[in-house]
Structures are given as C-alpha cells and as structure tokens.
Amino acid sequence: MTTAPWRDPALPADARVADLLSRMTLREKAAQLYGVWVGAATDGDGVAPLQQEMTAGHDWDELVALGLGQLTRSFGTAPVEPGLGAQALARAQRRIVAAGRFGIPAVAHEECLAGFTAWRATAYPVPLAWGAAFDPALVEEMGRRIGRDLRAVGVHQGLAPVLDVVRDPRWGRVEETIGEDPYLVGTIGTAYVRGLESAGVVATLKHFAGYASSAGARNLAPVRAGVREFADVTLPPFEMALREGGARSVMAAYTETDGVPASADPHLLTELLREEWGFTGTVVADYFGIGFLRTLHRVAADEAEAARLALIAGVDVELPTLQCYGTPLVTAVCEGRVPKALVDRAARRVLLQKCELGLLDADWRPEPAGPVDLDSAENRALARRLAEESVVLLDNPGGMLPLAPDARIAVVGPRAADPLAMLGCYSFPSHVLTRHPDVPLGIEIPTLLDSLRAHLPDAKVTFAEGCAVSDPDPAGIGEAVSRVAEADVCVAVLGDRAGLFGRGTSGEGCDVADLRLPGAQAELLDALVATGVPVVLVLLTGRPYALGRWHGRLGAVVQAFFPGEEGGPAVAGVLSGRVNPSGRLPVSVPRQPGGQPWTYLQPPLGLAGEVSSLDPTPLYPFGHGRSYTTFAWEDVRAPEAEVPTDGSCDLALTVRNTGERAGAEVVQLYLHDPVASVTRPDVLLIGYQRLLLQPGESRRVTFRFHADLSSFTDRAGKRRVEPGALELRLAASSADVRHRVRLRLTGPVRVVGAERRLRCEAEVSGGN
Missing domain, CATH: 3.40.50.1700 (Glycoside hydrolase family 3 C-terminal domain)
Known part of the structure; x- marks a missing residue:
C-alpha cells in the first residue's frame, strides 16, 4: 500500500481519495463514518445528553480492523495528564494504523468552547464574554492558541465555536453563545474560526441550525422560528464563518424546525449548505443526534432508517460513537434499503478531510513533538486580557x-x-x-x-x-x-x-x-x-x-x-x-x-407601546457599557445623500478621549430601515470598532457601508436590497445614538445571494 496512488502526496486530493475508495469494501467505507468513544460511561451521569442510554460497549480489536473515522474525546472524558494523554492517543492511533488494511489513522476530536476541555488546560472566558469584548483580533489569537494546544497533543478537530444567536435568555446554553445579534456573533465567531484553522485544526460550527430558538427556552425543544427569522437571524453567522473563516466542519443541531429534524433535513444540510453556500467539508452529528431520529423525533422506525435519513440529508459522520452507521447501515445497504452511493459520498468527504490533515500520508507520525504545557504563561496572559476586556x-x-x-x-x-x-x-x-x-x-x-x-x-x-x-x-x-x-x-x-x-x-x-x-x-x-x-x-x-x-x-x-x-x-x-x-x-x-x-x-x-401594559424595554440595552473615562465623538462626515442599491459609501468620525486615563471606546454602527416590504428590526448592528485611546488622544474611524448590508429576506424567500430611505446610526449602544445619517438607496431592487458583502469594514487612522 505504500506505493499506491492514494499514498502519493504529489497527487491531487480528489485523485488520491478516488483511488482509495476504489480499493475499499463497504464495511471499510462505513467504518470511516463513525467515531468511537473509548471510556465513555454507560451508566450514571454522563457529559452528553442521554449518554448512558445511547452508549454501548464495543470490541476494540474488531472495530479497528475495519479502520475508524474518529476518536472521541480521549482528553475530555476523564482527567488525564496532558503529556501522558498525548502518548496514549499516539498509541491508540498506532493500533488503528496497524490493525486496518489501509493503515489510516482516525480524526481525534475534542471540545474547545472556552479553551481545550482537558485537565490542566487553560480555561478561557466563555463565548458570551468574547462578545462583550467586541475584539475579534483578540478572539482570533485565542483561537490560534487553543488550536496549537490541540495539535500539540494529537487532536485534529475542535467542536467549536457555537454560532447560535440568543433568542431567549432563559435558555441554559446562553453562556456558550456570543450574543443576541447575528452580526456580532458572525464577526467574533469567524475570528475564532480563523484562529483555530490557522493552527491546522478543523473548526466545527454548531449548532446548525436554530438550536437557540427552541420553544420555551428548553434545551432540545422544537424550534418555533419563521422562514425570515431563520434566514436573517439564525443563518448569517454560519455563512460568514464558512465564507470568511474557512471552517471545515459543521455540526447538525439536535432540534427540529417545523417538524423536520436538522439531522434529516436535506434542504438545510445539502441544498443550502453545500449547493448554495459551496461548503465542501464534513457534516458531523451532534452527539447521538442520528439515533435521536428514532428515539426522540420518531421519524425513523429503526437505526437503519435513521442512518438512511441522516445520509440523505448530508450527515457524514456519526458522533460520538457508532450506533446507526455501523452494522445497521451496512446491512441496510446490502438489502437495498440504503443506496450505496450515499455511503460513498460521505466516505469521500471524510477521506478528503483526512487527506488535508495529512492522515493519508505514509510518513504521518502521531507522537507529540515535545513536552506538553496546556496552561502556559502566554495562555494565561491572553486569558487575563480577554477577561479584562469583557x-x-x-x-x-x-x-x-x-x-x-x-x-x-x-x-x-x-x-x-x-x-x-x-x-x-x-x-x-x-x-x-x-x-x-x-x-x-x-x-x-x-x-x-x-x-x-x-x-x-x-x-x-x-x-x-x-x-x-x-x-x-x-x-x-x-x-x-x-x-x-x-x-x-x-x-x-x-x-x-x-x-x-x-x-x-x-x-x-x-x-x-x-x-x-x-x-x-x-x-x-x-x-x-x-x-x-x-x-x-x-x-x-x-x-x-x-x-x-x-x-x-x-x-x-x-x-x-x-x-x-x-x-x-x-x-x-x-x-x-x-x-x-x-x-x-x-x-x-x-x-x-x-x-x-x-x-x-x-x-x-x-417595542413598548400603548396597546400593552407590559413594557419589554430592557434596563440596560445591547451594546451598553460604561468607562472610568469620557469620550467625545466629533467631525462626523456623512455619505452622499443617494447611494445605488449596488453601491457603497464611507461614513467617518473622530473619537477623542477627553478624560484623565486611558480607556477603550466601542463605536457601533446600526441600520434603521423606515419602510420595507416586510417588517424589519427597528435597529440592527452592521458594524463596530473598538478603540484604545490615551488621555487626549484621538482616532478617526471610517466605516465602509455597502448596500448589501441592508438586504433582507422577502416574502418569496429571496434576499433583496430595496431602494428607499435608510438611516445609519453611530451609537454607543443600540439605544444610545450619537449621530444619525440619512441616505437613500436608488435604482432597482437587487436580489443577492452568497456573493453579497457580509461585513462593514472599518479603517482606523490618525492620532495625536
């Protein structure tokens, strides 16, 4: 096998994987589509929903003889000394390589929501604190450091970030989210993805999609979101993290929307994700999510049917351990209940990613390069800085x-x-x-x-x-x-x-x-x-x-x-x-x-009004925060009064620290659409810039507004830019507006898609 074309790193990945697939049996292909959770509890308290009910013991030697897609949380299941854990993971990989006919290692994945979820690893602030910092560059550096720590111990894939937009703060997982605004979630989440991916770790976006919109704020409840809310609030952070961040994996959500579970939704996982957005990576199941098609959603009569529905939808990998994609799937394919082409499609995606990670190369080595320190002084300094900013x-x-x-x-x-x-x-x-x-x-x-x-x-x-x-x-x-x-x-x-x-x-x-x-x-x-x-x-x-x-x-x-x-x-x-x-x-x-x-x-x-005695106005609004110094916002330069529906304009202002100590101001840019063909949020964030200023110092911020940032989903489900009046608001919070700039979009209605501008770039200049 060492001279086979699929081992040749000089060949294109597509050619290598095609050659490998042509040599594999059905069972060997299926083995690439699931993980194994060694040491997971089968009784008592677990670290995943219904873990004890959904986890069964497996014969390790029998499993690895066919190859193995993933290894689940060898560090994140029980306390293990990082150096010893890295050596143990390397030994497990050596066993997998030695046992299988093709000698292909598994992808090792771990949780890394607020740092590598491992004993003795740095515990960074949670994502909600990332959002509070309004500092994408710092979050990107954190992602890079987390990625380096993961790679240092032999981990290839991180199950983060969470890109769910908060829709109900009573939901328990609010701490895992970046905030209640899709632009903030998208920009901060994309920065984290860039950092993780720059270290060679596969970032996994979750939970795709709608998880935070569950009814009654209950975990794993049905989603009650309309088509436009789903398109304009839920989906944009995922699109940004894929298009701009380069995330290579997506995790299907547990939830169901309008009666269709995410793990059995081909419109979501194939038509939208792959055909419209152009995603080429892997879709992984949230833990036991495929089995839940049978037990919780009851859209599948047995495990084979759950596997069929998930594969049709586009779920490539069953996590955390094999249940549906093992013998039930292979038997169903042999009986003609599941098309073999679905297995081939998923196996190809998994093997392409393994090729990207170097796991198909003959010279791949699993051993750690040197001593392991998962809580270095540099990590702690970064954790301190992010905590202070948040x-x-x-x-x-x-x-x-x-x-x-x-x-x-x-x-x-x-x-x-x-x-x-x-x-x-x-x-x-x-x-x-x-x-x-x-x-x-x-x-x-x-x-x-x-x-x-x-x-x-x-x-x-x-x-x-x-x-x-x-x-x-x-x-x-x-x-x-x-x-x-x-x-x-x-x-x-x-x-x-x-x-x-x-x-x-x-x-x-x-x-x-x-x-x-x-x-x-x-x-x-x-x-x-x-x-x-x-x-x-x-x-x-x-x-x-x-x-x-x-x-x-x-x-x-x-x-x-x-x-x-x-x-x-x-x-x-x-x-x-x-x-x-x-x-x-x-x-x-x-x-x-x-x-x-x-x-x-x-x-x-x-909003609050005379038609109801209940006033929902918050005590402290989104974007609010005070300082021990003061800032003046000066010399606002407004754009032209008219901007084409495919055009852009610049909006600039100077911010000066008028106090006696250094401090940071966060300039926020909001959009107000007075009249539209469907109802719009009264204001929504479309840009921001954090400025650190010494006493008396000033900086000039220029926002580049593009008409695409005003787009929304219309009654026909198309995203459009409409001509008409708009108001751009420079503000210290969603409720504290400092300057209003009125403009008019001119020209025809434009239908936009994946090519549209997703962010408002900001340029900082000047100083004294």
Whole structure:
C-alpha cells in the first residue's frame, strides 16, 4: 500500500481519495463514518445528553480492523495528564494504523468552547464574554492558541465555536453563545474560526441550525422560528464563518424546525449548505443526534432508517460513537434499503478531510513533538486580557468605583470565594471534574475574594457567603448583614453555578422559567441594600438577569460572563481601578424577570407601546457599557445623500478621549430601515470598532457601508436590497445614538445571494 496512488502526496486530493475508495469494501467505507468513544460511561451521569442510554460497549480489536473515522474525546472524558494523554492517543492511533488494511489513522476530536476541555488546560472566558469584548483580533489569537494546544497533543478537530444567536435568555446554553445579534456573533465567531484553522485544526460550527430558538427556552425543544427569522437571524453567522473563516466542519443541531429534524433535513444540510453556500467539508452529528431520529423525533422506525435519513440529508459522520452507521447501515445497504452511493459520498468527504490533515500520508507520525504545557504563561496572559476586556460596567451612579484603596469592604455572596464561579459549563472543571471530586482543579483559578485582597492590600476586607447559589435557604443572610453594617462599602458577588442537565443554574440543560436571580440571592441583595451601606453588585453569570428591582438603589453594577481562570484578577482590577472597564453588553439586561423571550432585534410591533401594559424595554440595552473615562465623538462626515442599491459609501468620525486615563471606546454602527416590504428590526448592528485611546488622544474611524448590508429576506424567500430611505446610526449602544445619517438607496431592487458583502469594514487612522 505504500506505493499506491492514494499514498502519493504529489497527487491531487480528489485523485488520491478516488483511488482509495476504489480499493475499499463497504464495511471499510462505513467504518470511516463513525467515531468511537473509548471510556465513555454507560451508566450514571454522563457529559452528553442521554449518554448512558445511547452508549454501548464495543470490541476494540474488531472495530479497528475495519479502520475508524474518529476518536472521541480521549482528553475530555476523564482527567488525564496532558503529556501522558498525548502518548496514549499516539498509541491508540498506532493500533488503528496497524490493525486496518489501509493503515489510516482516525480524526481525534475534542471540545474547545472556552479553551481545550482537558485537565490542566487553560480555561478561557466563555463565548458570551468574547462578545462583550467586541475584539475579534483578540478572539482570533485565542483561537490560534487553543488550536496549537490541540495539535500539540494529537487532536485534529475542535467542536467549536457555537454560532447560535440568543433568542431567549432563559435558555441554559446562553453562556456558550456570543450574543443576541447575528452580526456580532458572525464577526467574533469567524475570528475564532480563523484562529483555530490557522493552527491546522478543523473548526466545527454548531449548532446548525436554530438550536437557540427552541420553544420555551428548553434545551432540545422544537424550534418555533419563521422562514425570515431563520434566514436573517439564525443563518448569517454560519455563512460568514464558512465564507470568511474557512471552517471545515459543521455540526447538525439536535432540534427540529417545523417538524423536520436538522439531522434529516436535506434542504438545510445539502441544498443550502453545500449547493448554495459551496461548503465542501464534513457534516458531523451532534452527539447521538442520528439515533435521536428514532428515539426522540420518531421519524425513523429503526437505526437503519435513521442512518438512511441522516445520509440523505448530508450527515457524514456519526458522533460520538457508532450506533446507526455501523452494522445497521451496512446491512441496510446490502438489502437495498440504503443506496450505496450515499455511503460513498460521505466516505469521500471524510477521506478528503483526512487527506488535508495529512492522515493519508505514509510518513504521518502521531507522537507529540515535545513536552506538553496546556496552561502556559502566554495562555494565561491572553486569558487575563480577554477577561479584562469583557467586564462590563453597567452602572456607577454613586461613583463608588473604583473602590478606595483603604476602604473597609464587606465582600458578600456565594460566588466570591469559589473558583468555579469563574468557569462555564464546558470548562473541564465544571464539565468533567464534578464527577471526580478527589482530583484537583489542575489549574490556578484565583477567586474574586482573594484577588480583591491582593489588589487592595491596605483595605480591610471581610467575607460572608450569605446564601448558596441555588438553595432558597436564607439562614446565612443575617451574618452577612452584620458584616456589612461594619463596612464602608459592600461588594455583593452573586450569580450562577455552571453545570450539566440541571446540576447547575447555567449550562447545557439548565434552562429557567424566568430571569430572577437563583435561590435566595435576590433576598440577600434586598437585605444588603436595606442596610444603607453602599452596595456594589458584581454578577458572575452565564446569562443576563433582571435587575430592575434594584435600579437606582445600588452604588455600582458590574457584569462578568464567566470570565475564565484569570477572571478573579480581571474583575478585581475593575473594582480597584487597575483596569478601566471597556466591555459592552452582547445581550440585553431585562428590567423585569418575565416577559421573555425578548432581544433588541424587534420590529416596531415588538417595542413598548400603548396597546400593552407590559413594557419589554430592557434596563440596560445591547451594546451598553460604561468607562472610568469620557469620550467625545466629533467631525462626523456623512455619505452622499443617494447611494445605488449596488453601491457603497464611507461614513467617518473622530473619537477623542477627553478624560484623565486611558480607556477603550466601542463605536457601533446600526441600520434603521423606515419602510420595507416586510417588517424589519427597528435597529440592527452592521458594524463596530473598538478603540484604545490615551488621555487626549484621538482616532478617526471610517466605516465602509455597502448596500448589501441592508438586504433582507422577502416574502418569496429571496434576499433583496430595496431602494428607499435608510438611516445609519453611530451609537454607543443600540439605544444610545450619537449621530444619525440619512441616505437613500436608488435604482432597482437587487436580489443577492452568497456573493453579497457580509461585513462593514472599518479603517482606523490618525492620532495625536
């Protein structure tokens, strides 16, 4: 086999794979279409939905004799020393190569939602914090570092990023998303994809598509989204990450839309994804998603029928372990129930990707190149910087922040002294270590309490927990009130505990009925405010919570979305003044806990009005965030009054730091369409630029607006650019408009497709 054409790296990949497929039996082809999850639990608690019910034991030697498509989470299933894990993975690959007739290694995949989900690996801020930073370049660098760590231990594919757009903040997986705006999700997600792919790791976009639109905010529930909402809100981030980011894999969602499960939808996975968008990579199933066609969706009578539906739709790889694509599929093909051409199609896509990864080359070697350090000083420095940029100062009306260096500070709350308060559901300690209580965290995670003491060594800092995260018992509130009564200021550290399937207040399967603070935390905050001592509220959460109950009664409000292992020093830096906050809200913060779902992408009928007594206006809008310095927006240069429907124009302004300390401003560009043939959001983000400015320094920002950015899906399902009036709004948030620029699109209606412009480029110049 070493001299066969498929081994020759000088030949085109298509030719190599065609030669290889011509030599393979049906069973060998099918073996390339599934993964094996070695060591996965078959009983008790798992790390995937219904894992114990859907996982069966398999004979390793029998499996690898046919070859193997994927190896599932050899690092992300149980604690393993990274260096030893890399060696173990290399040995497994050697066994696969030695056992199979063709000696083709498996693709090893892992989760990497907020860093490599492995023991002793850097735990970065969660994606919602990426959105809060409004800094694609920094997220790209994080993706690159995560990719390098994955490749260093022999992993080829990362199951990230999540490109679901938040539609209901009660959904447990809000922490995994980048925000409630498709442009923000698309640009930040694409940056992460670029970083991961630049390291040679296959990025996997998920969950395709509509997962975050599940009814009632319930995980894995049916999707209630209209055609235009699906096209204009759900799909654009995926299209951008494929076209501009170069992602090579897509994960089919668990959900069903209008009665059709994503894993059995050829319109979604073939017609749209491949034929319209031109995607050539692999589509993988979300864990057990193919089997769910039989057990949860009930559109398949048996495993063979589930395999047939998934293959027709375009799902190439069954993850995490074989169930439907193994013997049931092979038997169905032999009986004529499933066309052999479907197996050939999927096998070709899988082998083409293996060819790209070098796994068909005769000189491929699985051993790690050197020592493995998954939590390097450079990683931690980047995690710290991203955490600092993501912290949002929601309010500081009393000027309580920064804290006085010699203040008497009562730190109160269930999130102050727990390192896990910094981590999201898909960090290794929250995702896996909860099932291994005797194993240490493996990484250093300073708590906010310890970090605050380190940042303010001259302050007198006391602590009381007050209550637990989710337990309604108020027994500890009295002690907390006593501590606060002796202090100059109270720092109340409240929020979420990330977990899986109801074992936390945020995370996969941890959905909520409303947006009240969990447990007795609201009662605790009421008691703290009632003392009369100024209260600085710090929230460490995976979703926004309703804060209207305390509006105007707090000294300051700071929001951090699970900021990672360096989150303690980052938040303490904001409280102490070492860090000037620059985060902006990627999701709206509601005033009241009910009235959901609601995001800022509302048409006029979804806004407050006299026809309803319920006002959905958020307390803090999308894009909001304050600073310890001030900025002036000057010298706005407007575009021409008329722009063709296929044309573009420039919009420029100068931003000056008018305060006494360095800080970052985020200039946001929104589109308002006064009249259209279908209802449009009142405003939607189409561009943004983060600017770091020294005191007195200025920068000029020029946005290049193209008419394509005004396109939307019409009544016939076509995307169109309509002539007529538009308003471009330069704003500090979706509700804080600084300048309005009116223009008119002229010319004919244009129908646009995959060739259209997806982003508003921004150029920064000048300075003094």
